[in-house]
Amino acid sequence: MWTLTGVAVLAIGFALRLNPLLAIAAAVAASGLAAHLSPYAIVCAFGRAFNQNRFISIVFLVLPVIGLLERAGLQERARTLIGHVRVASAGRLLLLYMLLRQLTASVGLTSLGGHAQMVRPLIAPMAEAAAEKRMGALDDAVRAGIRAHAAAADNVGVFFGEDIFIAMGSILLIKGFLDQSGIVVQPIALSLWSIPTAIAAIVIHGARLLLFDARLARAQSASREAAHDHA
Amino acid sequence: MITLEPVYVFAGLVFAGFALFGLKDATNPRRYGNAAFWGLLAASFLAGSRLGDFANGLLALGLVLLGGFGLLGRGRAPASVLAERRTSAAKFGNRLLVPALIIPATALFGTLVLKNLRVGHTFLLDPNQVSIISLAIGVAVALGAAMFWLRPRWSAPLEEGRRLMDAIGWAAVLPQMLASLGAIFALAGVGRAVGALATEAIPLNAPLAAVSVYCIGMAVFTVIMGNAFAAFPVMTAAIGLPLLVHKFGGNPATVAAIGMLSGYCGTLVTPMAANFNIVPAALLELPDRNGVIKVQMPTACLLLAANTMLMYLLAFR
Numbered sequence: 001m002w003t004l005t006g007v008a009v010l011a012i013g014f015a016l017r018l019n020p021l022l023a024i025a026a027a028v029a030a031s032g033l034a035a036h037l038s039p040y041a042i043v044c045a046f047g048r049a050f051n052q053n054r055f056i057s058i059v060f061l062v063l064p065v066i067g068l069l070e071r072a073g074l075q076e077r078a079r080t081l082i083g084h085v086r087v088a089s090a091g092r093l094l095l096l097y098m099l100l101r102q103l104t105a106s107v108g109l110t111s112l113g114g115h116a117q118m119v120r121p122l123i124a125p126m127a128e129a130a131a132e133k134r135m136g137a138l139d140d141a142v143r144a145g146i147r148a149h150a151a152a153a154d155n156v157g158v159f160f161g162e163d164i165f166i167a168m169g170s171i172l173l174i175k176g177f178l179d180q181s182g183i184v185v186q187p188i189a190l191s192l193w194s195i196p197t198a199i200a201a202i203v204i205h206g207a208r209l210l211l212f213d214a215r216l217a218r219a220q221s222a223s224r225e226a227a228h229d230h231a
Numbered sequence: 232m233i234t235l236e237p238v239y240v241f242a243g244l245v246f247a248g249f250a251l252f253g254l255k256d257a258t259n260p261r262r263y264g265n266a267a268f269w270g271l272l273a274a275s276f277l278a279g280s281r282l283g284d285f286a287n288g289l290l291a292l293g294l295v296l297l298g299g300f301g302l303l304g305r306g307r308a309p310a311s312v313l314a315e316r317r318t319s320a321a322k323f324g325n326r327l328l329v330p331a332l333i334i335p336a337t338a339l340f341g342t343l344v345l346k347n348l349r350v351g352h353t354f355l356l357d358p359n360q361v362s363i364i365s366l367a368i369g370v371a372v373a374l375g376a377a378m379f380w381l382r383p384r385w386s387a388p389l390e391e392g393r394r395l396m397d398a399i400g401w402a403a404v405l406p407q408m409l410a411s412l413g414a415i416f417a418l419a420g421v422g423r424a425v426g427a428l429a430t431e432a433i434p435l436n437a438p439l440a441a442v443s444v445y446c447i448g449m450a451v452f453t454v455i456m457g458n459a460f461a462a463f464p465v466m467t468a469a470i471g472l473p474l475l476v477h478k479f480g481g482n483p484a485t486v487a488a489i490g491m492l493s494g495y496c497g498t499l500v501t502p503m504a505a506n507f508n509i510v511p512a513a514l515l516e517l518p519d520r521n522g523v524i525k526v527q528m529p530t531a532c533l534l535l536a537a538n539t540m541l542m543y544l545l546a547f548r
Contacts, residue, residue, distance in 0.1 A: 003419050003420050003421055003423075003424040004421060004424050004425070004428075006412075006415070006416060006419060006421065007416070007421060007425075007455055010412070010455075010503075011455075014502060019298070019299045019300075019301070019401075020402075020405055020408075020502065020505075020509075021294070021295045021298045021299040021401060021404070021405070021408060022295065022299035022300075024295070024405075024408050024409060024412050025292070025295045025299065027412055027415075028411075028412055028415050031412075031415050031416055031418075031419040031421070032415060032418075032419065034419060035418060035419035035420070037418075040285070042288075042415075043284075043285055043288035043289065043292065044284040044285050044288055045284070045288075045414070045415060045418060046288050046291055046292075046411055046414075046415060047282075047283075047284045047285060047286065047287030047288025047289070047290065047291055048284040048287065048288075048414075049410070049411035049413075049414035049415065050275070050287055050288070050290075050291040050407060050408070050411045051275070051279045051280070051282075051284075051287045052414075053407045053410040053411055053414075054235075054239060054242075054275065054276060054279060054407065055235060055360070055363050056406045056407045056410055056506060057242070057272070057276075057403065057404065057406070057407050058238060058239075058242055058363050058366060058367065059366070059506070060242070060245075060246075060396060060399075060403060061241065061242050061245060061366065061367055061370045062334060062366070062370055063391075063392040063395045063396055064245060064370075064374060064388035064389060064391065064392030065330060065331070065334065065370055065373045065374050065377060065388065065392075066331070066392075066395065067388065067390075067391025067392045067393075067394060067395045068374075068377050068378075068381065068383060068387055068388045068391050068392075069327055069330055069331055069377060069381075070316075070391065071316065071319075071383070071387065071391050072316070072319045072320070072323060072327055072377075072381050072383070073316040073317060073318075073319040073320025073321075073323065073327060074320070074327045074328070074331060075316075076313075076316050076317050076320035077320040077323070077324065077325070077327045077328065078328075080320065081325075108342060109338070109339060109342060110362070111335065111338035111339075111342070111362045111365070111366060112335045112338060112339060113335070115510065115511040115514055115515075116514060117331075117334050117335060118335070119511065119514075119515070120511075120514050120515055121331055122328075122331065124515055140518070144517050144518055144519070144522060145526070147515040147516075147517060147522075148512070148515070148517055148522040148523050148525070148526040149526050150515070151511035151512070151515060151523045151526075152499075152523055152526045152527045152530070154511075155498075155499060155507050155508075155523075155527065156499070156527070156530060159492075159495045159498065159499070160492065160495065160534075163488065163491065163492060169460075170459070170460065170463075170491055173460055173463065174463065174487045174488065174491055177463065177464050177467065177487075178483060178487060181468070181472055183472070183476070183483045185483055185484040185487070186484075189484035189488075190484050190487060190488045191488075192484075193482075193484050193485045193487075193488035193489060193545070194488045194489075194492060196489070196541045196545065197488075197489055197492040197534070197537070197538055197541060200534060200537040200538070200541065201530075201534055204530055204533045204534055204537065205530045205534075208529065208530060
């Protein structure tokens with residue numbers, strides 16, 4: 001059971017709200033020592049893994065483009081655009097984005113979207129503008145809630161759409177694992193059995209997004225009243 | 232064949248630019264910390280393939296120490312004035328959207344066209360890395376288009392990129408660090424240990440109980456590891472195949488597909504999946520680091536319940 005020391009260290013680190021980088025380093029040390037690795041071998045193993053995982057941080061390459069466009073008024077332009085759409089509301093807009101994200105992911109286009117490329121520069125400002133149009137100036141908590149929901153719409157859309165595509169990494173991983181265990185399944189069967197959950201995700205998160213507009217209005221009026229009482 | 236290496240060099244140069252411009256930011260009291268942090272990351276991207284494991288390990292440790300002990304700060308960089316941005320937005324209009332949309336459009340082009348392009352007998356792009364290489368190409372094209380239309384100072388992209396990068400701060404390396412931790416966990420055999428624990432602790436004599444343990448186990452194990460891919464082989468070898476498929480006769484495709492998606496419910500609620508949950512919170516400047524997770528929690532719980540029911544109803548027909 002010593003193997004699990006690293007997991008425990010990490011959980012304790014997160015629970016104590018330690019800086020996550022330090023918690024990770026402690027968990028690496030604990031796991032490595034529990035596996036009877038020397039400190040030198042632990043540093044080597046971590047260095048090798050860190051180097052092999054560099055592709056994960058490539059996404060920050062988009063920041064110079066996004067920053068440049070933001071300075072030239074990209075977010076403001078996105079706001080203006082959504083201001084022209086009469087039926088737009090934050091919840092409906094995010095629902096539409098989630099459906100598009102899920103649909104494109106289901107045909108393998110998982111890179112159409114993402115937090116740095118789409119959510120921060122376009123989707124979140126549009127959702128905020130749609131809410132502002134209905135409720136006037138937003139207070140900070142409401143604004144943060146809308147932004148968090150914009151990120152969530154992206155995640156839910158891509159997570160529960162991508163497995164419908166037969167060449168997706170997770171489908172290939174499942175197939176590879178089942179093959180090794182002597183069970184042959186066709187990738188298309190795995191894709192098809194991903195559809196019920198995809199529909200459930202649309203129903204559950206979609207319903208939450210449609211209720212989100214009403215919740216926003218309540219939160220906004222509640223905080224207005226609180227501000228009023230305060231004054 | 233174009234591999235990830237030139238993309239890493241491109242990223243390394245951009246991070247080096249962030250480090251240099253960070254050094255010049257006199258409004259940031261900890262500017263040396265920022266410059267050292269982005270400089271180390273730049274070194275990793277520029278030279279990581281030649282440094283060797285131990286040097287890479289020390290480099291990662293340096294990032295942990297700089298970020299972990301709060302040696303990074305933020306300058307009072309004058310974020311462009313709202314009025315100026317409004318004027319500029321009115322001036323450029325929808326043309327502003329074009330460079331932003333070039334990036335996903337190039338991703339689309341890469342997946343549909345470049346992926347299958349061959350020069351002689353080899354692929355033009357490494358087929359396993361098409362999406363990342365396309366992202367880098369898209370960034371280069373979008374940057375060229377934006378510079379051409381907007382005619383800003385030549386240093387503007389790096390200055391503005393650095394402003395956003397500093398807003399994210401050390402959280403930027405969290406996804407890469409957590410993925411590396413996952414590799415250490417795998418080395419130490421954490422997966423096998425958890426699988427053993429899950430099967431020993433719980434009596435599984437009825438299909439519904441076994442389905443519940445499998446689905447919830449996938450989610451919980453994903454929360455721990457931050458990645459459903461790490462949880463899937465362990466939980467499926469421990470419960471999915473021996474009990475659900477072999478003992479109760481469930482359809483393996485149904486069990487495996489819905490099992491994986493149960494793991495994704497865990498991804499929605501774990502800070503370990505930092506690139507989906509923590510980095511966006513920083514990127515969107517949320518006051519709460521767990522703001523995105525809190526919003527996703529109800530969906531994750533309801534969807535996990537739905538997955539459990541779906542597997543029970545669909546796998547044993």
